[in-house]
Amino acid sequence: MTDTILDVRNIEVVYNTTVQVLRGLSLSVPRGQVVALLGSNGAGKSTTLKAISNLLDLEDGAVTAGAITFDGASVAGERPHALVRRGLFHVMEGRRIFEDLTVEENLTAATFALSGRGGPIPSFDTVYDYFPRLHERRTGRAGYLSGGEQQMLAIGRALIAQPKLILLDEPSLGLSPKLVEEIFTIIARINRERGVSMLLVEQNAAVAMAVAHTGYIMETGKVVIDGPVEKLMKDQDVREFYLGVAGEGAEKSYRDVKHYKRRKRWLS
Amino acid sequence: MDFDWLFFAEVTLAALGNSALLALTGLAFVLIYKATRVVNLAIGEMLMVGAYLFFSFTAGLGLPPWGAILLAVVGGALLGATIERAVIRPMLGEAAISVFMVTIGVGSVLIGLTEIIWGAEPTALPDFMGKAPIFIGDAYVSRKVVIGFSVAAAVIAVFLLAFRFWRGGIALRATASDQAAAYSCGINVPAVFSLAWMFAGAAAAGAGILVGAVGGIAPTMGVFGLSALVVVIVGGLDSIAGALIGGVLVGLLEAWCGTYLGGEYKMLATFGLLMLVLLVRPYGLFGTVEIERL
Numbered sequence: 001m002t003d004t005i006l007d008v009r010n011i012e013v014v015y016n017t018t019v020q021v022l023r024g025l026s027l028s029v030p031r032g033q034v035v036a037l038l039g040s041n042g043a044g045k046s047t048t049l050k051a052i053s054n055l056l057d058l059e060d061g062a063v064t065a066g067a068i069t070f071d072g073a074s075v076a077g078e079r080p081h082a083l084v085r086r087g088l089f090h091v092m093e094g095r096r097i098f099e100d101l102t103v104e105e106n107l108t109a110a111t112f113a114l115s116g117r118g119g120p121i122p123s124f125d126t127v128y129d130y131f132p133r134l135h136e137r138r139t140g141r142a143g144y145l146s147g148g149e150q151q152m153l154a155i156g157r158a159l160i161a162q163p164k165l166i167l168l169d170e171p172s173l174g175l176s177p178k179l180v181e182e183i184f185t186i187i188a189r190i191n192r193e194r195g196v197s198m199l200l201v202e203q204n205a206a207v208a209m210a211v212a213h214t215g216y217i218m219e220t221g222k223v224v225i226d227g228p229v230e231k232l233m234k235d236q237d238v239r240e241f242y243l244g245v246a247g248e249g250a251e252k253s254y255r256d257v258k259h260y261k262r263r264k265r266w267l268s
Numbered sequence: 269m270d271f272d273w274l275f276f277a278e279v280t281l282a283a284l285g286n287s288a289l290l291a292l293t294g295l296a297f298v299l300i301y302k303a304t305r306v307v308n309l310a311i312g313e314m315l316m317v318g319a320y321l322f323f324s325f326t327a328g329l330g331l332p333p334w335g336a337i338l339l340a341v342v343g344g345a346l347l348g349a350t351i352e353r354a355v356i357r358p359m360l361g362e363a364a365i366s367v368f369m370v371t372i373g374v375g376s377v378l379i380g381l382t383e384i385i386w387g388a389e390p391t392a393l394p395d396f397m398g399k400a401p402i403f404i405g406d407a408y409v410s411r412k413v414v415i416g417f418s419v420a421a422a423v424i425a426v427f428l429l430a431f432r433f434w435r436g437g438i439a440l441r442a443t444a445s446d447q448a449a450a451y452s453c454g455i456n457v458p459a460v461f462s463l464a465w466m467f468a469g470a471a472a473a474g475a476g477i478l479v480g481a482v483g484g485i486a487p488t489m490g491v492f493g494l495s496a497l498v499v500v501i502v503g504g505l506d507s508i509a510g511a512l513i514g515g516v517l518v519g520l521l522e523a524w525c526g527t528y529l530g531g532e533y534k535m536l537a538t539f540g541l542l543m544l545v546l547l548v549r550p551y552g553l554f555g556t557v558e559i560e561r562l
Binding site: 053055058060079080081084085089090091092096097098099100101105106108109110111112113114115157161 | 435438439441442444447450451452453455456
C-alpha cells in the first residue's frame with residue numbers, strides 16, 4: 001500500500017444529520033498520478049473532496065462511516081489546516097481566492113501551509129513561471145482578475161504550499177474552452193514536472209480524461225464505474241453519457257438523444 | 269464680532285486628543301469585526317476593565333506606572349482571548365444577531381463583575397503623566413491629551429503597517445475574506461480569531477487607561493464605546509483607516525458642537541453625521557464594498 005497516497009474506503013456523508021449525500025464511496029489515488037472523479041450535478045463529487053480535506057464541518061456535514069487515509073495516516077479528527085500542512089491541498093470549487101488581497105498577498109497566505117515543515121519558503125517565481133500573466137498583475141487586487149486568472153491564482157496557491165496531493169474541484173468552471181485547455185495543459189505539466197498526485201473533480205469529462213490516468217464515475221453518492229482512462233474511453237455508456245459521442249465515433253445531435261429509452265446498464 | 273482663533277485652536281487640539289482615543293477604541297472594534305464578523309458591543313466594557321486593572325496595579329499594588337500599563341494591557345489581551353474562547357467560539361455559525369446579543373450580555377457581566385470587585389463609585393486614576401502644560405504656538409494643551417494622542421496615533425500606525433506587511437496580518441485579512449479558503453491555505457483559523465480578540469483586548473485596555481487618565485474611571489465609562497461605535501460605522505466596520513478618520517471626524521464634531529452650540533447638541537451632531545454617512549455610503553466611508561464580478 002506504500003504507493004497509494006490517498007485511500008477512501010466506504011465513506012458515508014450526511015449533511016445536517018438528515019441528508020445523506022455519499023453512500024459507501026471508495027476510491028484511491030496512486031502516488032504521482034492524476035485521478036479524475038466524474039459525474040453529473042449533485043452526484044456528490046465536491047462533497048467527497050470536502051470529506052477528504054475535512055472542510056465538511058463548516059457546512060454542517062459529517063462523515064458517518066468509512067475511513068479516509070492520506071499518506072499513511074487517517075484524516076479523521078484532523079483540523080483542516082493541519083491536513084494542509086501535512087501536504088493535502090484543496091483547491092475549492094469557484095476558485096475562492098481572497099478578493100480583497102493582492103495576487104502576491106494571496107500567495108503569501110498560502111505560505112502558511114508550510115508552517116512546521118521547516119523548509120524554506122519557495123520563491124513566487126515558481127508560480128509566475130507556470131502563469132506569467134499573474135506576474136504582470138501581482139500587485140493588483142485579486143478580485144479584479146478575470147475568471148481564468150483567478151483559477152490560475154488558485155492553482156498558484158497550491159503550488160506555493162508544495163503539497164503531495166492536490167484536490168482540484170472543477171477548475172474548468174465558467175471558463176472559455178480555450179482557457180480550459182490552457183489550464184489543463186498546465187495541470188498536466190505540474191503533475192509531470194513536480195510529481196504531485198491529483199484528485200480532479202470535473203463535469204467536463206473529455207478534458208479531464210485527457211490529463212488523468214485513472215477515472216471514477218459517480219452517481220447519487222457512489223462510484224458506478226472505474227478503471228484506467230483508456231478502458232473508460234472505450235466503454236459504451238461512458239462515451240455516450242459523459243463524452244457525448246455515439247458508438248461509431250460520430251457526434252450525436254442533442255435532438256437524437258432519448259435518455260428515457262436508453263437506460264444506463266450499470267443502474268439496471 | 270471677532271472670532272477667537274486661539275480659543276478655537278485650543279478646543280480643536282483638545283478634541284484631537286479625544287479623537288485619538290475614539291479611533292483607538294474603534295480600532296479594537298474593527299479588529300474583531302474584520303477577523304470574525306462579530307459586532308462586539310462589549311468593547312466599551314473591555315476598555316473599562318482595562319482601566320480598572322491599571323488602577324489595581326498602580327493604586328492597589330503600588331507598581332510603577334509603566335509596569336502597571338504593561339500588565340493592564342496584557343490583562344486586556346487575556347480578557348479578549350477568554351471572551352473569545354468561552355463565549356464567542358461556541359457561537360460560531362450561529363446567526364449574527366445572536367452573537368451580537370451575546371456581546372451585549374458580556375458587557376453587562378463585565379460591568380457587574382467590576383462593581384463587585386472594585387465597587388460602583390467613580391474614582392480618579394493616580395496621576396502618572398505629570399501636569400506641566402504644553403503650548404503649541406500660543407495654544408494651551410493639557411499634557412494628558414498630548415500623551416493620549418501620541419500613544420493612540422502610534423498604536424494605530426503600528427496596526428496599519430502590520431496589516432499591510434506582516435504575514436500574520438495577511439492571514440487575518442485572508443480569514444476575514446473567506447474562512448474556508450483560509451483553512452485550505454493552511455491558516456489556523458481559530459488561532460487567528462484568538463489573536464484578533466487578544467489584539468483588540470489589548471488595544472481596548474490601552475484606550476481605557478488613557479480615557480481613565482483624562483476623565484477618571486467608573487463602571488459606567490463603557491458608554492465611551494457607544495461613541496466608538498458611531499466612529500466605526502461612519503468609517504466603515506472593517507477599515508482601520510476608517511476608524512482613524514471616523515475618530516477624528518466624530519471627535520472634532522463633538523467638541524465644536526459642544527463648545528459653540530452647547531452640550532445638548534453633541535449627540536445630535538454625532539448621530540446626524542452617522543445618518544448622513546449611512547445615507548450616502550451604506551458601507552461607511554472606507555468600508556469594503558463587496559467586489560462583484562458578473
